[in-house]
Amino acid sequence: MRAVVYTERGDSSVLELVEREVPEPGPGEVRVRIVRAGVNPTDWKFRAGGMGELAFPEIVPGQDGSGVVDAVGPGVDLAVGDRVWTMLAQHQRPGGTAQEQVVLPVANVTVLPDSASYDVGASLGVPAVTAHRALTTSEDGPSRLAPGALDGLTVLVAGGAGAVGNAAIQLARWAGATVISTVSSASKGELATAAGAHHVVDYTAGDTVAAIRELATDGVDLVVEVAPAQNIRLDLQVIKPRATIAIYANNGGDEVALSIRETFSTNARFQWVLLYTVGQAALTAAAEDITAALADGAFGVGDDHGLPLHRFPLERTADAHAAVEDGAVGKVLIDVSEA
Numbered sequence: 001m002r003a004v005v006y007t008e009r010g011d012s013s014v015l016e017l018v019e020r021e022v023p024e025p026g027p028g029e030v031r032v033r034i035v036r037a038g039v040n041p042t043d044w045k046f047r048a049g050g051m052g053e054l055a056f057p058e059i060v061p062g063q064d065g066s067g068v069v070d071a072v073g074p075g076v077d078l079a080v081g082d083r084v085w086t087m088l089a090q091h092q093r094p095g096g097t098a099q100e101q102v103v104l105p106v107a108n109v110t111v112l113p114d115s116a117s118y119d120v121g122a123s124l125g126v127p128a129v130t131a132h133r134a135l136t137t138s139e140d141g142p143s144r145l146a147p148g149a150l151d152g153l154t155v156l157v158a159g160g161a162g163a164v165g166n167a168a169i170q171l172a173r174w175a176g177a178t179v180i181s182t183v184s185s186a187s188k189g190e191l192a193t194a195a196g197a198h199h200v201v202d203y204t205a206g207d208t209v210a211a212i213r214e215l216a217t218d219g220v221d222l223v224v225e226v227a228p229a230q231n232i233r234l235d236l237q238v239i240k241p242r243a244t245i246a247i248y249a250n251n252g253g254d255e256v257a258l259s260i261r262e263t264f265s266t267n268a269r270f271q272w273v274l275l276y277t278v279g280q281a282a283l284t285a286a287a288e289d290i291t292a293a294l295a296d297g298a299f300g301v302g303d304d305h306g307l308p309l310h311r312f313p314l315e316r317t318a319d320a321h322a323a324v325e326d327g328a329v330g331k332v333l334i335d336v337s338e339a
Contacts, residue, residue, distance in 0.1 A: 003099030004317040005058050009049035012318040012325070015061070023095070023103045025073035030109055032084060036122035037097040037334040038064035039317075040163070044325045046090075056094035061317070063090050065097030065336070066112055066121025076106050083112040085121035087129055087283065091276055097122075098317050100337050107280060110287040116294045118339055119309060123163070123301045123331045124290055126275060131167035132286035133278055134224045134246035135175070137271045141222060141244070142175075145289040147296070150177035154216045156238065157181045159226040160192030160200065163331055164248060166307045167299075168224040169195040171290070174298035177222075180215055182208065182231075188329070195306030212238045219243065229253030241267050248273040307331050 001022050006014045025031045043061045045051060069082040078084070087108055090096030095103070112121045135155070136142060142149040155172045159165040160181030172179050173196035180199045181192040189200040201211045212220070212234075219240030225231060228245075230252040235245050236259075245268060275283070293299045301307045308330030312320040317334055324332050 001100040002314060003060050004314060005060055006047055007054075007058050009047065009054060011048065012044070012321040014047065015318040015321065017315050017317070020099070022101055025071050025076075025103045027074045028076060028106055029073040029103050030069050030076055030078050030084075030106055031071035031101055031103045032065070032067045032086065032109065033070045033101050034065045034067040034097050034099065034336040035339050036066050036118040037062045037336050038122040038125060039320045039324050039332040039334065040064065040126040041324060042126060043096075044321045047321065055092070058094060059090070060095045060097075060099050060102070061090060061321070062096030062098040062334075063088050064122055064125030065089060065102070066118040067337070069109070070101065078106060078109065078111070083114070083118075083121070084109045085112045085124050086110075087125040087287065088275060098314065098334060098336070100314075107284070110291055113291065113295045115297065119333060120294065120299065120301050122333055123307070127163040128167040128171070128290050128299070129275055129283065129286040130164050130248050130273055131171055131224065132289060133273050133275070133282055134168060134248055134271070135172055135222065136285070137246060137273075138222050138244035139242050139269055144285055145171055145175045146292065147174065148176050150175035152176075153221040154178045154180065155222045155224065156212065156216075156220040156235075157192075157197065157224045158231055159183070159251070160195060160197055161188035161306070161329055162226060163307065165192070165224065165226065166195045166305070169197050170299045170305065171293060173197075174293050174296065178216075180212060180220065182212075191306040191308075191329070193306070194304060209234055209237045222246065224248070227251040228256050232256050232258065236262055236266055236268065239266055239268060242269070244269040244271050246271040246273055301331055309333055311335055
């Protein structure tokens with residue numbers, strides 16, 4: 001089978017297309033024939049050495065993917081032929097989704113509804129599970145998402161044109177929230193609106209705090225935050241008491257300064273979100289709720305859903321990584337095999 005690998009840290013040129021033996025699943029494992037693989041910022045950051053030394057002598061990148069089960073090990077309730085999507089395929093393992101066949105623990109594989117495309121399945125994993133976690137850890141909010149779970153709540157999504165922001169908008173809208181999104185341009189505002197945001201605020205054009213407060217006079221209940229170093233002061237000015245600021249990235253800087261007195265008055269909760277340590281219960285809940293949203297037709301990708309797709313064949317995985325690293329707006333996918 002064909003696989004993309006790297007054996008040293010570096011830029012995308014360290015990625016190499018090779019032939020490897022087809023792996024066999026063991027107890028509690030399945031083998032998935034990957035149709036589509038998703039590329040996330042963590043993929044190039046791992047490859048570039050931003051997470052430290054390489055954990056294995058040879059690594060196949062890719063946390064997210066979609067495909068078809070083509071072999072199962074003992075003790076597995078999935079069947080050959082099941083369409084599935086993956087999460088954290090490369091976490092603590094050398095083999096990710098940038099290959100034609102991958103063996104994964106069954107806990108990392110979820111059935112993909114027949115109504116959902118492989119493009120959607122490969123776009124879930126890191127973005128959608130991150131968004132689910134951010135939306136389900138607030139003091140006054142739900143621990144699970146479903147229609148009506150966020151009724152009466154207002155969610156502010158920073159960076160609504162990004163993959164996690166897009167997923168947060170779609171899931172929050174499905175769960176009944178009023179969604180406000182901040183963006184940096186009119187074109188990105190169009191993407192956030194297509195994703196389902198009720199209101200969009202261009203933070204480069206005027207008083208952002210005043211604009212958000214006009215839309216949410218009592219304040220917002222939950223912030224899904226991508227750039228805390230830049231936005232934390234704004235967040236504190238637009239939240240209501242006991243709100244949660246869920247932080248999943250460090251765009252714009254690694255240091256956050258807090259005014260103790262100003263923060264005291266909010267009774268705010270700061271929730272840090274990183275999928276690798278959220279625990280299996282949170283991952284399982286996210287997989288179930290996201291799949292329910294898919295079955296309801298409430299989650300999609302492509303221009304109509306505010307997430308343009310950029311496609312590359314497997315042999316151009318290096319170009320796919322470079323596109324994500326260069327800040328491509330939308331979702332970068334790798335076409336691995338025929339559906």
